[in-house]
Amino acid sequence: GDSVTQMEGPVTLSEEAFLTINCTYTATGYPSLFWYVQYPGEGLQLLLKATKADDKGSNKGFEATYRKETTSFHLEKGSVQVSDSAVYFCALSDPAFRGSNYKLTFGKGTLLTVNP
């Protein structure tokens, strides 16, 4: 079946540091890839997505590129802020997976803490 493996945290950075959170996946077909963010005590918000190889999703200074050859979708940001502190989830939706009905398969999440 499908699976997502992401970098284990916690990750602690200083403000304005460069962020990378690694994400790799295994899928039967040609999945869509997502990064979600969860702030403390809240639900998930879609941060960015990519639906085909070499697509780059971007939002709020975050970027991730769909790399089919390495089955990866690493999240990056050039300069993090304290307000970026949250849990980040990588996820995929694989319509080719029999019976998937577009369900999301999630990684375990990476806790990011940004200090002033």
Added chain:
Amino acid sequence: DGGITQSPKYLFRKEGQNVTLSCEQNLNHDAMYWYRQDPGQGLRLIYYSQIVNDFQKGDIAEGYSVSREKKESFPLTVTSAQKNPTAFYLCASRDRYNEQFFGPGTRLTVL
């Protein structure tokens, strides 16, 4: 404002009790989902519904039940058969571009 609402935000249950978590959406989406979140484990799918009066089990359906009598509503019942129900429960709906939108969640604690 369109969105998904979940209630209550916090719920406490005694062992042996059934409890029902509410999920309502006004996004006019056909598909809805229930996920369970445990610390360090990501989210796991409990049940999903593609359309009114139809729903399917997800990866961890044992001890849970759902109904889908209206497009807007997809309540989840945590039964006494669920051995470890303490968790954060998230409801989502999916648009025609296959993007899922999440509610704010309900934190269930068994006393």
